[in-house]
Amino acid sequence: MADFSTCQVFELPNLIQIKTDLIRANKECSRRKLLNSAKWAAELSSAVDASVDYQQILLLQEPKDYYDEYDKFALASSYFDLKEYDRAVYFLQECSSSNNYFLYLYGRYLADEKRKVDNASDSIGPPDHLENEHLKTLKIELSKKYIMKELDGFCLYLYGIVLKKLDLLKEALEMLVEAVNYEPLHWGAWLELAVLIPDKETLLSLSLPNHWMKNLFLGHMYLELQLNEEALKIYQGLVDGGFSKSTYIVSQMAVVYHNMREIDMSVTAFAELQELDPYRLENMDTYSNLLYIKEMRADLAHLAHRCCDIDKYRVETCCVIEKPLLFIKIKTSKAVMYFQRALKLNPHYLSAWTLMGHEFMELKNTSAALQAYRQAIEVNRRDYRAWYGLGQTYEILKMYHYCLYYYRQAQQLRPNDSRMVVALGESYEKLERLQEAKKCFRKAHSIGDVEGMAIIKLAKLHERLSEETHAAAAYTEYVNEANRQGIFNPEDLSQAYKYLANFNFAQGQLDEAYAAAQKCTEFQETREEAKVIQYRTLEWMTVVGL
């Protein structure tokens, strides 16, 4: 694509350089208790095959002030590991080294988050009143330091997340861009940044560092933006560049295939992933979804049991367990229970919110469903399923304008998914805005209709508007398609034939009319009418003299 010229894949530096970078990143992050980033860096580093002089790395100079306050650091970091954040913060007060200062702020942030999660009520939905006093205090402190330019890359990252939590998304975006420029090896900052980028225009307008990490970020970003081909290209490039053993890259590729509906490729990739890292739980929910679609029940059950054995209380596990439940049709309320558990464990886990919304829809609990979907959008605005779910819910509530809005959002996120477009068309139809509805159905048909509903709906619309030729054309298209694929709804098909018979009869194309009527007789509902048409056609034929 032409407009991605600025985001092209970068030349990777040699593997030794990469590995050294990763080891350093792991050290830096784990010293700051940024555990997930540290884990990510270690995973990637262990997958890179390069001989690195460890002596050299381990002798890397620690900053001088790090040892000045080593006692406090050691104490605080043990408290941190035991999740006693407030205690750690207390002992880190008035520390001056950048590492300790970051820990001090991060501890305050985590303590507040932990309190919030612990105090949250069991019911879903946003808390009754926003209690963000701590975050605001943190924000004020950070903003003062920021003005004085005393924040390092990690503190900037923290400032970014605080701003994001306070809904100041524009400012948060700026801060995180700055953070990745300072500290390009900190994967967490890239991830947070990714959540804040709504579209590719924004992505292109950012000034990101020309670091090899940018490749990984772009891959992640394209995947998030559903630009699957681009993502695949980048990941392929990385695999070729020496990351072929990385579980992260493999799983990302699997997700790309999943999004591209290349189900078999995806399943293979996931299977490979399980070989590489049998105890990995990340992305297993996607895998379970694939197995579900492919109806590989035994595998699904196996996966569910395994996940359960590995860690029962992981959000991914909760989502994996839920899939077999769908098969055996256990009451969905039990599934909801699992989701609630998942969300209690991690309120920012996107899929759980969306899936819970679906479950509530099943249970006909629309207000709860709305809540769940809204939360999902709060977590990630790019989740088209949640937007679509919101649309469906409002459709049930008969609020078609809202419903239109949400379907439109979903459709913008997935421009090539016919389901959204059909849903849009149906909403327009309900609002009696038939011209728009027709446009939608046409569009849906043109981008490859998954459910095969668009064309028949279009035909019916034309019929309703008595645009006979159009209607006939659409019906013909439908019939042809149905015959080619062999899947159809008998009622629709019979209607189509009946219309075509009548139409052709009126047009004087008696042969076609006869053939269509002949088809009609195969269906119970239209048989009698069809016979009448046939009879009249034959009559006319004789009159005309054929």
Next chain:
Amino acid sequence: MAGDEVKIETSEKQPPPCNYNLPKLRERVKQYIDKHHYDSALFWADKIVSLSNGNVDDIYWYAQTLYLTGQYHRASRLLRNKKLDKTNTSCRHLAALCHYECKEWQEALNILDLVENNNMRQLTQSFNESHFDLVMKETEHSINLLRGKIYEAMDNRNLAVECYREALRQDVYCFEAFDLLVNHHMLTAQEERELMDSLPLSSQCPEDEIELVRFLYENRLKKYNKPKDFKLPDSLNILKDNMDVIVNLSERHYYNCDFRECFKITSMVLQKDPYNSQCLPLHIAVLVELKKTKELFYLAHKLVDLYPNKPVSWFAVGCYYLLIEKSEPARRYLCKATTLDRVYGPAWLAFGHSFASDNEHDQAMAAYFTASQLMKGCHLPILYIGLEYGLTNNAKLAERFFSQALSIAPEDPFVLHEMGVIAFQNQDYLAAERYFKEALQKVQCVGEQVLVEKWEPLLNNLGHTCRKLQKYEESLEYHRRAQIISPQCPSTFSAIGYCYVLMGNNMMAVDYFHKALGIRRDDTFSTTMLTNVMEALMSEMAPNDDDDIPEFTIPGKLEISQTGSEKEILEESELADSSSMAIEEVDMDNSD
């Protein structure tokens, strides 16, 4: 105070007519007084009077010990029997003080006033000229101070102000007079300035102390009339750890609305000095601002246990109840605070607030009126009265009070803000904009950094005003700034949404109304707006991004296969479907 003055006198006295070592005994009495053994002092002072055969000085000290043991009437009687209250200024002061202690204001005043008629010349002759001047001067300011206190107790505030001012001019070191003037809000900011300028610092202080005294006093002056920064002159850097200076710094933060910073400092001060009387009211206020109920509860309990006779203890209790929205007990305790000290302004204001929060406007106003009479130099009660009038839809009166407040504190952004609100309500948007901008400017001149949260309404109101003036871009800008200083405020979100509606950007508007409703679900404005905007948006929006999809115009060729085979396919597929259903009992429709 008086002791030092008299000491000089004693050195001039004649040797006693008896052979006891009276100077030694006198010394002993003073030592006892220093050590607070008042009863011993009293016993020996009494004996010295007899031994020295009624020396004036000894009588004075005897009266002093009586005063210290709380026998006010006895002391006064002693001095007056000997007519000393008419001849000796120190004794006159002491006698009046005794009556003052007993709350016999008129009596005390009478004693002080008697001198005025007396012929001073007569007395002057009996003393060495220069020495008398010195003594006179030293006692004069004490007398003026006492007179001021008496006047104030008698509710004659104007005279009291005059007396205090006089006392301060006579002795610039007389902090008490200064403190009473400032702490009881007797002067407006302008008058305070004038007073500072008129102090004869250069004639009374040594060269190097002028700056010190000026700084310390100016540091105490009114702080709430306008936001300002606090700076310690370099030459006085040595004072930076003085509690008083630190408390003043935190007070500055408080009035600049930087409550968190203020809280940090006051907590630190109270840790070192748990019952710092100057810091306590400030700490209480900041606890209320930050809604720290638990801390306030504990503090109030401790204070009431330790100092049940101090108004600040009951003020703390009252504030606690005010904070947890129980106005009934709040009023009771605030009332108690005001009875302990009638001129305790903060308690009166809080008393007013307790009514205001219950929407009892008349009673609130009555309390504020009392406060405004007690604190002549303070514009806050008047501002609150204006607010109450505004709430009762009496814009005219409200405006009058606001302008009155403005005349006392012309630079207070709060008052300017309220003026702006009134102008806005009167639909005089240009004036409103002017007021708001002026207030904003005042706020911004403080602090090199970001605005504090407290000013979120100001920025939002500016936004509303600009919107009314159809300056949408500017309005958006102000709302954005409000959002930055106080994030996640639903009304800001809906205001931004409304702006976008007026700018015709319905897409963004929908987004912001959603955000507003996400935080506060029962917001009728946002709900109605959202529904309307949504309809408008959907009617104007194209169903697809690209609309060049060909229409089906001409019916294509119908591909009709052989009848029989088709039927078979149909049956087959049906069969297949049903079989799979039977085996696996899955409803595939649920998959999505």
